[in-house]
Amino acid sequence: MSPRPSTPASFSNPARSSPLTAIIAHAAPAAGAVRVLLAVLVVAIAAAPAGTEAKQRARRPAGAPAASAATAGIAASYADRAEVRTFVAGMVQRHGFIESELLELFSSVQRNDEALRLTAPPPPEFKRSWTAYRSRFLDPLRIREGLRFWREQELWLELAAQRFGVPPEIVVAIIGVETLYGRISGDFRVLDVLTTLAFDAPRRADYFRGELEQYLLFSRESALDVFSVRGSYAGAIGLPQFMPGSIRRFAVDLDGDGDVELRSDPADAIGSVASFLAAHGWRSGEPVRFEMRFDSETRLAPLVDAGIRPQFTIAELAAYGISSNEPVSPDMPLALIDLPNGDAAPSYYLGAQNFFAITRYNRSSFYAMAVYELARRLAALR
Numbered sequence: 001m002s003p004r005p006s007t008p009a010s011f012s013n014p015a016r017s018s019p020l021t022a023i024i025a026h027a028a029p030a031a032g033a034v035r036v037l038l039a040v041l042v043v044a045i046a047a048a049p050a051g052t053e054a055k056q057r058a059r060r061p062a063g064a065p066a067a068s069a070a071t072a073g074i075a076a077s078y079a080d081r082a083e084v085r086t087f088v089a090g091m092v093q094r095h096g097f098i099e100s101e102l103l104e105l106f107s108s109v110q111r112n113d114e115a116l117r118l119t120a121p122p123p124p125e126f127k128r129s130w131t132a133y134r135s136r137f138l139d140p141l142r143i144r145e146g147l148r149f150w151r152e153q154e155l156w157l158e159l160a161a162q163r164f165g166v167p168p169e170i171v172v173a174i175i176g177v178e179t180l181y182g183r184i185s186g187d188f189r190v191l192d193v194l195t196t197l198a199f200d201a202p203r204r205a206d207y208f209r210g211e212l213e214q215y216l217l218f219s220r221e222s223a224l225d226v227f228s229v230r231g232s233y234a235g236a237i238g239l240p241q242f243m244p245g246s247i248r249r250f251a252v253d254l255d256g257d258g259d260v261e262l263r264s265d266p267a268d269a270i271g272s273v274a275s276f277l278a279a280h281g282w283r284s285g286e287p288v289r290f291e292m293r294f295d296s297e298t299r300l301a302p303l304v305d306a307g308i309r310p311q312f313t314i315a316e317l318a319a320y321g322i323s324s325n326e327p328v329s330p331d332m333p334l335a336l337i338d339l340p341n342g343d344a345a346p347s348y349y350l351g352a353q354n355f356f357a358i359t360r361y362n363r364s365s366f367y368a369m370a371v372y373e374l375a376r377r378l379a380a381l382r
C-alpha cells in the first residue's frame with residue numbers, strides 16, 4: 001500500500017479510477033429514483049440559501065451528479081451539533097471568524113450521502129486490476145484531447161516547465177486523468193461534501209476537517225461565495241482537482257493576472273500542477289520508472305512490503321533477483337512498484353523519485369503509472 005500523506009493535491013478512493021470517473025460511473029440513477037429525486041429537489045430548492053443556488057439545482061438535468069442532492073435537506077442542521085460547534089470555536093480562535101456567521105453558514109449546509117458512498121472503502125472482495133485501470137485512462141478521447149490541450153496551452157506548459165522543471169506531458173496527463181482537461185471537474189457543492197466528510201464519515205474525519213478549515217480560509221481570502229464552489233465528491237476543485245489546502249499551499253498565478261483561478265484558467269491549472277510536483281520532490285530530467293525482470297516472484301515480497309518510497313539502489317535490488325531493462329544510475333534510489341491484475345499475475349516496475357512525486361498528487365500507484373503512460377503516449381504522438 002502506498003503511504004497516506006495528509007495533504008494530497010487531490011483525493012480519491014484508490015479503488016476507483018478518479019473522482020470524476022467515479023462520478024460518471026455512479027451517475028446513472030436507479031430506476032424509480034427520479035420521482036424521489038424530484039420530491040426532494042423541491043425541498044432542496046425551498047431550503048437553498050441563495051437564489052442562484054436554487055436556480056442551479058433546478059437547471060441541472062435529472063439524475064447524474066445531481067443525485068447528490070437526493071438526500072439533501074434531510075439531516076439535522078450541522079450548526080446544532082456539538083462537534084461542529086467545537087470546530088467553529090476553533091475557527092474563531094485561530095482565524096478570527098465570527099461565530100454567528102459560521103453557525104448560520106453551517107445551518108444551511110446539506111449533508112451529501114453520495115459523497116459518503118463514493119469515498120467509502122471498496123468491498124473486501126474487490127480485486128483491483130491495473131490492466132483495466134490503464135485502459136480507462138489511455139483511451140482514444142483522452143489521447144486526442146490531450147494533444148489538443150497541449151497544442152492550445154503550449155506557451156503555458158513551456159513556462160511551467162522552465163519555472164518548475166516538470167515536463168509538459170506530465171502536466172497534460174495529470175489534468176487529463178483528473179478532469180479530461182477540465183471537461184468534468186465535478187458538480188458537488190464543495191462546502192456540503194467537505195462538511196459531510198468532516199463530520200459524518202467513519203474515516204479520515206481529521207483530514208476532511210482540515211480541508212474544511214482550508215476551504216473556509218480559501219473562500220475568505222478569495223472573496224468567494226462559500227456556497228458557490230463546486231468540485232468532486234471529495235471536495236477537489238478545478239481542472240487539476242486540488243483540495244483546498246493544496247490550493248492555498250501550492251497553486252500559482254501562472255498567467256500573472258492577479259488571480260489564482262483553477263476552475264476556469266488552464267494557465268493557472270498548469271502552473272499549479274507543476275508547482276505541486278516540484279514541491280513534492282520532482283527532479284528535472286530524471287526518469288519516472290524502469291521496466292524490470294526478476295527471478296522469482298516470492299523473493300519480491302519484502303520489497304512490496306517496503307512500500308513505494310524509493311530507497312534501494314539497483315545493486316541492492318539485484319540481491320532480490322531484480323534487474324532493470326534499461327541502464328540505471330548506480331546511486332539512484334528505487335522502489336518496487338507492484339500493480340495487481342485481478343486474478344492474473346501483477347505487473348512490476350521500478351519506481352524512481354519522480355514516480356513517488358506523482359503519488360503525492362494522488363496516493364495510488366495505479367494513478368501514477370496511468371499518468372506516466374498517458375504522458376509517454378502523448379509525447380510520442382506529438
Ligand SMILES: [Ca+2]
Nearest residue numbers: 253257259268
Ligand atoms: Ca491567473
